[in-house]
Amino acid sequence: MEPIIQIKDVTKEFKVLNRREGIKGSLKDLFSRDYKIVRAVDHVTMDVMQGEIVGYLGPNGAGKSTTIKMMTGVLEPTSGEIRAAGIVPYKNRTKNSQKIGVVFGQRTQLWWALPLIESFKLLKDIYQISDEKYRSMLDLYQSLVDIEPLLHKPVRQMSLGQRTLSDILAAFLHDPNIVYLDEPTIGLDVSMKSKIRLLIHALNEQNNTTVILTTHDMGDVDALCRRIVIIDHGKMLYDNDIENLKGLFGSYRTLKIRTDGDMNKKAEGIGAEFPDLSVKVSEDDEWISILVDEGKIKVMEVLHQLEEKEVIRDMQLDEISTEDVIKKIYEGGEA
Amino acid sequence: MERKTIGFYLKIYLKLIAQDIKSKMSYRADFIISTIGMVCTNIAGFISFWILFQNFPSVNGWTYYEMLFLYGFSLIAITPVQCLFDNNWSLRINVFSGDFIKYCFRPINIFFYYQSEIFDVKGLGQLAFGIGTLAYAWYKLALPVTALMVIKTIVFLITASLIMMAMQNAAAASCFWIENSFYLLDLAFRFKDYAKYPVTIFGPVFRFIFTFLLPIAFIAYYPSLVILRPDEVPVLSWLSPVIGIVFFYISYRIWMYGASRYSGTGS
Numbered sequence: 001m002e003p004i005i006q007i008k009d010v011t012k013e014f015k016v017l018n019r020r021e022g023i024k025g026s027l028k029d030l031f032s033r034d035y036k037i038v039r040a041v042d043h044v045t046m047d048v049m050q051g052e053i054v055g056y057l058g059p060n061g062a063g064k065s066t067t068i069k070m071m072t073g074v075l076e077p078t079s080g081e082i083r084a085a086g087i088v089p090y091k092n093r094t095k096n097s098q099k100i101g102v103v104f105g106q107r108t109q110l111w112w113a114l115p116l117i118e119s120f121k122l123l124k125d126i127y128q129i130s131d132e133k134y135r136s137m138l139d140l141y142q143s144l145v146d147i148e149p150l151l152h153k154p155v156r157q158m159s160l161g162q163r164t165l166s167d168i169l170a171a172f173l174h175d176p177n178i179v180y181l182d183e184p185t186i187g188l189d190v191s192m193k194s195k196i197r198l199l200i201h202a203l204n205e206q207n208n209t210t211v212i213l214t215t216h217d218m219g220d221v222d223a224l225c226r227r228i229v230i231i232d233h234g235k236m237l238y239d240n241d242i243e244n245l246k247g248l249f250g251s252y253r254t255l256k257i258r259t260d261g262d263m264n265k266k267a268e269g270i271g272a273e274f275p276d277l278s279v280k281v282s283e284d285d286e287w288i289s290i291l292v293d294e295g296k297i298k299v300m301e302v303l304h305q306l307e308e309k310e311v312i313r314d315m316q317l318d319e320i321s322t323e324d325v326i327k328k329i330y331e332g333g334e335a
Numbered sequence: 336m337e338r339k340t341i342g343f344y345l346k347i348y349l350k351l352i353a354q355d356i357k358s359k360m361s362y363r364a365d366f367i368i369s370t371i372g373m374v375c376t377n378i379a380g381f382i383s384f385w386i387l388f389q390n391f392p393s394v395n396g397w398t399y400y401e402m403l404f405l406y407g408f409s410l411i412a413i414t415p416v417q418c419l420f421d422n423n424w425s426l427r428i429n430v431f432s433g434d435f436i437k438y439c440f441r442p443i444n445i446f447f448y449y450q451s452e453i454f455d456v457k458g459l460g461q462l463a464f465g466i467g468t469l470a471y472a473w474y475k476l477a478l479p480v481t482a483l484m485v486i487k488t489i490v491f492l493i494t495a496s497l498i499m500m501a502m503q504n505a506a507a508a509s510c511f512w513i514e515n516s517f518y519l520l521d522l523a524f525r526f527k528d529y530a531k532y533p534v535t536i537f538g539p540v541f542r543f544i545f546t547f548l549l550p551i552a553f554i555a556y557y558p559s560l561v562i563l564r565p566d567e568v569p570v571l572s573w574l575s576p577v578i579g580i581v582f583f584y585i586s587y588r589i590w591m592y593g594a595s596r597y598s599g600t601g602s
Contacts, residue, residue: 094444097440101440104436104437111354113358113361114358126347127442
């Protein structure tokens with residue numbers, strides 16, 4: 001099967017004026033020709049298959065938005081090739097728009113003053129959705145979320161969560177091949193987040209829609225993405241299954257123990273005993289946490305050795321979270 | 336997918352306008368106050384015009400009723416730009432804040448989509464005022480009411496509107512290149528005030544500027560000549576419909592070019 005999105009060796013460079021400080025500097029800048037080239041995306045290559053949900057991650061300023069803008073056709077790559085649903089996006093923005101849906105968290109694309117149902121009707125005309133398809137989409141929405149109270153409410157009166165939900169529904173309405181979600185759960189409460197994750201998951205499953213998801217919330221990633229792509233400083237650092245990710249730094253687990261006495265002193269002692277392991281005292285001074293690489297030493301063994309010397313009051317065992325791994329990759333990428 | 340026809344756009348536009356008016360009505364106080372404000376602005380404009388003519392019987396050979404004709408003509412001519420292209424005023428804010436990006440993802444013409452979002456109902460009051468003034472001047476000047484005259488008036492009104500729109504589009508589009516385009520837009524809009532006077536009252540330098548650089552003389556003066564003084568019409572007057580279309584098209588291309596190089600802000 002042909003991939004729905006093909007990105008081949010794409011680079012995007014921006015010309016940025018070297019700004020000077022102060023009022024004098026600003027005046028000089030008016031006439032300055034002193035530009036530097038910033039490479040926001042640096043030789044990125046990836047293929048995405050129809051129906052995949054890909055988590056596109058990276059720290060702020062890593063080049064995620066720039067990549068998304070190129071995929072959606074707002075920006076033209078400096079070099080390299082992009083094809084999405086058989087179209088070169090920046091060459092044919094209008095045609096590409098018909099095949100994609102876009103949601104930017106906190107920036108609604110709906111008509112501010114209109115009730116949601118009126119926005120839907122306008123979208124139906126704009127995207128030339130047939131009556132039959134429109135009806136079946138609304139039925140599907142009805143079965144997934146309780147949209148009845150949203151339909152007749154003007155967008156400006158909605159809460160951020162309701163608005164995001166509405167934006168997502170609007171993005172899927174014309175049954176696009178690809179939906180780009182840029183931080184869809186930003187600023188939402190826990191229950192709304194999980195509602196939105198369920199919705200995205202269901203829509204992806206029902207319509208086999210490809211979803212490209214950028215987020216800083218690892219909860220989104222764990223709930224939705226089987227595959228993740230990590231980018232930093234414009235370069236691709238990782239592109240693989242989320243399971244592989246956790247094995248990337250060996251199989252880590254965190255052992256947390258609580259003992260009597262001064263935690264900091266005890267932690268130092270443990271650190272001296274196991275020089276290979278990272279030993280920290282938690283911020284609330286309640287736990288000593290020991291990051292154990294199970295490839296080198298088993299957690300049970302560490303625990304056993306500790307027990308011989310210390311009175312362990314309580315213990316916890318944490319699997320390494322996606323968040324920790326991503327953090328490690330970001331930090332590694334910077335070095 | 337087939338090419339989208341004018342019928343397609345018209346249908347969508349009418350629906351959008353209907354929705355926009357509906358939503359404007361929902362802010363009732365706002366609607367009433369702005370309508371009253373518009374009426375007052377027009378009356379004040381007319382009073383200052385009237386006072387001027389209490390003191391001078393004519394301006395550079397133009398009589399009171401001829402001037403009134405010009406005045407009414409320019410009022411009607413700026414109505415379309417006010418009603419249909421009002422969103423141009425928010426363009427720089429949308430571009431600056433990055434919100435403009437949302438217009439980039441619809442499978443319809445971006446210029447159309449952007450402008451269609453707002454329809455300014457207030458302009459309609461001005462239209463009524465302009466028509467009244469024009470009709471009154473027409474009657475007082477004892478101009479004949481023939482089909483040809485009416486067609487001429489309508490054609491030249493459309494021309495004048497096109498030029499007004501062109502100036503505003505181009506001025507608004509400047510925000511794609513410079514950060515604060517408000518002054519340019521305001522300037523373009525203020526120039527319409529000069530359109531109310533016969534261009535011959537200005538010195539040769541301004542006459543040249545208003546004819547060739549900022550074509551406001553085409554908004555009311557040249558078109559009015561065709562109707563008021565058919566025997567002293569310069570060739571330029573007959574050219575104005577063509578010039579109107581050309582200017583509008585150029586401004587549209589500038590606007591579209593600006594939109595195409597728009598890249599949004601980081602998120």
